[in-house]
Amino acid sequence: xxxxxxxxxRLDETDRRILRALQRNGRLTNAAxxxxxxxxxxxxxRRLKALEEDGVIxxxxxxxxRRQLGHGVEAYAFVKxxxxxxxxxxxxxxxxxxxxxxxxxxxxxxxxxxxxHIVADDIEAYGEFAMQRLLTLPGIADMRSSFVLATIKPDRxxxx
Amino acid sequence: xxxxxxxxxRLDETDRRILRALQRNGRLTNAAxxxxxxxxxxxxxRRLKALEEDGVIxxxxxxxxRRQLGHGVEAYAFVKxxxxxxxxxxxxxxxxxxxxxxxxxxxxxxxxxxxxHIVADDIEAYGEFAMQRLLTLPGIADMRSSFVLATIKPDRxxxx
DNA sequence: AGTGAAATGACCATAAT
DNA sequence: ATTATGGTCATTTCACT
Numbered sequence: 622x623x624x625x626x627x628x629x630x631r632l633d634e635t636d637r638r639i640l641r642a643l644q645r646n647g648r649l650t651n652a653a654x655x656x657x658x659x660x661x662x663x664x665x666x667r668r669l670k671a672l673e674e675d676g677v678i679x680x681x682x683x684x685x686x687r688r689q690l691g692h693g694v695e696a697y698a699f700v701k702x703x704x705x706x707x708x709x710x711x712x713x714x715x716x717x718x719x720x721x722x723x724x725x726x727x728x729x730x731x732x733x734x735x736x737x738h739i740v741a742d743d744i745e746a747y748g749e750f751a752m753q754r755l756l757t758l759p760g761i762a763d764m765r766s767s768f769v770l771a772t773i774k775p776d777r778x779x780x781x
Numbered sequence: 782x783x784x785x786x787x788x789x790x791r792l793d794e795t796d797r798r799i800l801r802a803l804q805r806n807g808r809l810t811n812a813a814x815x816x817x818x819x820x821x822x823x824x825x826x827r828r829l830k831a832l833e834e835d836g837v838i839x840x841x842x843x844x845x846x847r848r849q850l851g852h853g854v855e856a857y858a859f860v861k862x863x864x865x866x867x868x869x870x871x872x873x874x875x876x877x878x879x880x881x882x883x884x885x886x887x888x889x890x891x892x893x894x895x896x897x898h899i900v901a902d903d904i905e906a907y908g909e910f911a912m913q914r915l916l917t918l919p920g921i922a923d924m925r926s927s928f929v930l931a932t933i934k935p936d937r938x939x940x941x
Numbered sequence: 942a943g944t945g946a947a948a949t950g951a952c953c954a955t956a957a958t
Numbered sequence: 959a960t961t962a963t964g965g966t967c968a969t970t971t972c973a974c975t
Contacts, residue, residue: 644842661964675849678844681807681844682804683807683938685800686839689837729927729928731928767892773886776884778843778845779900823975
């Protein structure tokens with residue numbers, strides 16, 4: 622790892638307007654962005670570059686309808702780890718990260734140790750993945766799956 | 782609401798390559814995208830437009846480091862609803878959606894009815910939000926909070 | 942290919958410290 | 959005065975026809 626992120630940058634209201642706009646539409650051209658926040662294109666681009674440089678903006682992503690990819694099932698697995706040496710834990714984590722079905726994984730406080738966001742084409746595929754590939758990993762003491770029935774509030778990013 | 786999305790579009794390998802590329806970098810210019818997938822810019826753009834038109838791509842988003850926004854705490858609340866008439870449920874949902882702190886909310890199978898993704902500046906702010914604003918909503922039978930300790934695998938979108 | 946727009950960078954203006 | 963930040967313009971690059 623080379624680049625240590627600096628962080629003197631306190632975000633002012635202009636920065637925040639830029640972030641808000643790009644969270645709504647990450648593909649805005651600089652010209653359109655500048656107009657939206659009421660600023661000339663050049664200083665707007667300067668700020669945008671600084672925000673990227675400082676890692677405030679870490680990237681851009683196209684949002685895709687998972688159903689049209691054939692992924693009919695979205696689930697969360699609540700995983701409780703067996704107490705085992707850190708080595709095992711590390712290897713488990715590595716395996717977990719490698720699965721395409723695992724969208725994201727976070728270590729948590731509380732009842733479960735890991736919150737694993739999973740996608741699969743259908744329930745059968747999910748079952749096979751969970752039983753054959755997840756639960757067979759050494760180091761998992763317990764796992765419960767919950768399936769997404771409906772998205773009540775879709776993720777639109779952080780409040781800025 | 783006017784536009785009903787059509788969905789005949791079966792995605793071929795070229796479409797998928799476009800989606801993969803834009804999930805990694807949503808701000809790729811059409812020229813760069815075309816080069817990456819080994820195609821001439823013009824047909825590439827036509828496909829991109831079609832993907833947007835069909836709602837396969839639903840939007841674009843800048844990814845922002847929440848910490849630099851001052852949001853030090855990320856949590857999930859596992860909410861169990863009280864049995865109550867659909868009216869109450871609807872009103873609860875509306876209230877939930879209105880909170881800036883609520884990043885996303887999904888109806889789930891299993892132990893909890895709602896999985897609520899929440900962000901706050903610090904633990905104190907989270908506590909205040911959870912106790913004063915969430916738990917006071919009528920219709921919540923039970924709620925447990927878990928805090929994100931570490932992101933083991935960050936969300937990079939769906940497998941394509 | 943060619944047209945028009947957008948990104949980029951040099952330079953100046955201005956305001957706050 | 960100096961630093962930080964916005965505006966203007968000229969040039970290059972790029973997107974779309």
